[in-house]
Amino acid sequence: MLRTSFIRENLAQLKAGLLKRNFKEEDLQIVDQTLVLDDQRKALQTELDSTLATRNQLSGQIGDLFKSGQKDKATELRQEVSELKEKVAVLEQDLKNTVEELRQALYTIPNMPHESVPAGNTDEDNEVFKAWDGPLPQLPENARPHWELAKEKDLFDLELGVKITGSGFPLYRGKGARLQRALINFFLDEAAAAGYEEIVPPHLVNEETATATGQLPDKEGQMYYVNEDDLYLIPTAEVPVTNVYRDVILNEEDFPIKMTAYTPCFRREAGSYGAHVRGLNRVHQFDKVEIVQLQHPDKSYETLQQMLKHVEGILQKLELPYRILRLCGGDLGFTSALTFDFEVYSAAQDRWLEVSSVSNFEDFQANRLKLRYRTDKGTQLAHTLNGSALALARIYAALLENNQTNDGIVLPKVLHSYTGFTTI
């Protein structure tokens, strides 16, 4: 959520940024609307405050009059003050309505894109920030996509997932399950080595938590919802992990705060079927190791670069061809100011698969989180960042496809100590 003071001070720039996000010219009026509502809020607040000040003063007098035995005067004054009550009630209601209206308006405005974000409408307009310049895997002639390899070697079973749950819930077994766990442990070890504190968070979150990181009200339909208990299954560890610091005031020397977590991620992905979602390309439940940082605003873009390096390092160790995209305005997430996506080449499908998304949210999430730090001049909002390091299902797909040989699937060296086997 943007601050109204920010909107006021950067109005033209913000509107230009929203146009980059495919806002229509006529939709920009919501931005002006927030300022009108904010003015209205201030006026109501001022009037309410001064009315309350009068009431408090008179109430004090009543107390004094009673004490000094001037009952008649006190009763008279009491009558007078009771008339203020109605005014207070009306003002309070108006203020409440205005604040709520303002909040709803702010909920509809996404983060302002960073100046480096390219214009564009769809994922086809994303900028290739770093292309792959190495060789692509040379596959044997009878190379097959990962879902066929998995079936032959009994690594995961989508039909069993359908039987047990429904479409998009893979069941891994045997070496397939072991590979999954090996990757999780490898990713967590990499994060730990980079100084991230490991967190095991709850996998269900309440409405307040989901709102603070921006999933609500924007992505309501993307999350699984447990009606009975009013809880949401997490779509990413970002949600519970970032909320660790909701309502916290840090000191400057606390930065950076680095946290990592492995969690399963649940996404409804409503309405996506067909060839692009075969196998593990898009599923409702997948495993992911997330890295999260809280940082001083002056250093957050430096940190973003560090996080890119971290993800790159992992992909290099896995010996996977990858490229980095800078997301265009139209593809940028609601809460993000700048996002880099990592794509891995999955050879048998001849497709680049998104395996990581690394973003700087600047103070957009921090504003909802009320995550601040102390300065000489009061408190300031911190910056939040996160990235996948890494998302499993697609990495898994690429590993199977790229490493298939006539002698089986040969795993990259770095995983051997984790899997306990070298070939599948």
Place this chain on the structure above:
RNA sequence: GGAGGAAUGGCAGAGCGGUUUAAUGCACCGGUCUUGAAAACCGACGUACUGAAAGGUACCGGGGGUUCGAAUCCCUCUUCCUCCGCCA
């Protein structure tokens, strides 16, 4: 799931209708003293909104109510503690 108790500033802990603009202690910060430190003493010590400032207003787990006036009384929700039941 049932019965009882509780929730106050970073922590501990008073307050139970009007000098609460929340006592007091501890912690933290600044100062005096000291070669330095400790001790002692002095001072400052929350968040948010509003205002150029002085100041004003709100906040004692959340929400609602009673009252001229609520940390204090009432209702409700949440969380925690104790006991019972169930259980990995």
